Amino acid sequence: MTRRLYLEDAYLRACDATVLRAEGNRVVLDQTVLYAESGGQAADHGVLRWDGGEARAVDSQIEGGGHVGDVSHTLEGGTPPAGARVRVEVDWPRRYGLMRHHTAAHLIAAVVYRDFKAKFTGGQLYPDRARLDVHFDGWDPETPRRVEAAVNAEIAKGHEVRNYDIGREEFERRDLLRTAENLVDPSLERIRLTDIVGLDVQADGGTHVGNVREVGRVLVGKAENKGKGHRRLSYQCVDA
Numbered sequence: 001m002t003r004r005l006y007l008e009d010a011y012l013r014a015c016d017a018t019v020l021r022a023e024g025n026r027v028v029l030d031q032t033v034l035y036a037e038s039g040g041q042a043a044d045h046g047v048l049r050w051d052g053g054e055a056r057a058v059d060s061q062i063e064g065g066g067h068v069g070d071v072s073h074t075l076e077g078g079t080p081p082a083g084a085r086v087r088v089e090v091d092w093p094r095r096y097g098l099m100r101h102h103t104a105a106h107l108i109a110a111v112v113y114r115d116f117k118a119k120f121t122g123g124q125l126y127p128d129r130a131r132l133d134v135h136f137d138g139w140d141p142e143t144p145r146r147v148e149a150a151v152n153a154e155i156a157k158g159h160e161v162r163n164y165d166i167g168r169e170e171f172e173r174r175d176l177l178r179t180a181e182n183l184v185d186p187s188l189e190r191i192r193l194t195d196i197v198g199l200d201v202q203a204d205g206g207t208h209v210g211n212v213r214e215v216g217r218v219l220v221g222k223a224e225n226k227g228k229g230h231r232r233l234s235y236q237c238v239d240a
C-alpha cells in the first residue's frame, strides 16, 4: 500500500519513490507526498521527475474510492515505467493554501458548535477559498460576523495543531464527532485526529498547518440560505 507521507508530515514538499505500477497515464508509487482527494480536500498537483522524463501530476485518488489503499497519480507529459525511481514534488503554494483553508474549516466548525450548537454537514476546500455547510437552529443576519470574530479570536490565541491516531473504542467513548452525520469509515480500527490543542478535536484525514496563526485572518463572506436551517458559509484565509 502506498505510504502517504503527507499524513506523517504535512510540511514535506518532496520525496523519492519507486513506481510500483504504471498503466496508461497513471502510476502507483511505493510512497508519495501528493495528497489524494479526500474529505473535501482537493488532490495535490505536483511534478514527477525520473531518468529521461518529467510529468505533471494533475490528480491523485485512493484506488477503490475508500480511505485506505494505493494512491494513483494521473500524469500529463509522460509516464515512468514500473520499477523506475522518481522524484516527487508537491506544488507547495497550492497545497499550503489548502492546508490553511482546511485548518480554518476546523476552527469554524469548532466555534459554530461551541457558540451556536450547530453542526456542519459538508464542505469544499480550494487553495484560495472554501465553503462549509452548517445546520443552524437559530440564525440571524449577524451570525456570519459573530462567527468571523470568534474564529479570528481563536487564531490570535496561537493554538498548536497536532495529528495523531487513537483506537476506535476510545474515539467512540470521547464523542468526537462534529458532523451531523457519521462520516468516519466503520472499517477503520485506528482513527486519525486533528487536535487544535485547547479548542477542538475532530476525526480527520487531511493536511493542516502546525499552528492556527498560519491560517492568517479568516474573512467570512455572505451565507447562502440552503433551506430548513442549512446555511452555506463561504470564507477566505488572507495574510494577517
Ligand SMILES: [Zn+2]
Binding pocket: 039, 102, 105, 106, 194, 203, 204, 205, 206
Ligand atoms: Zn478536516
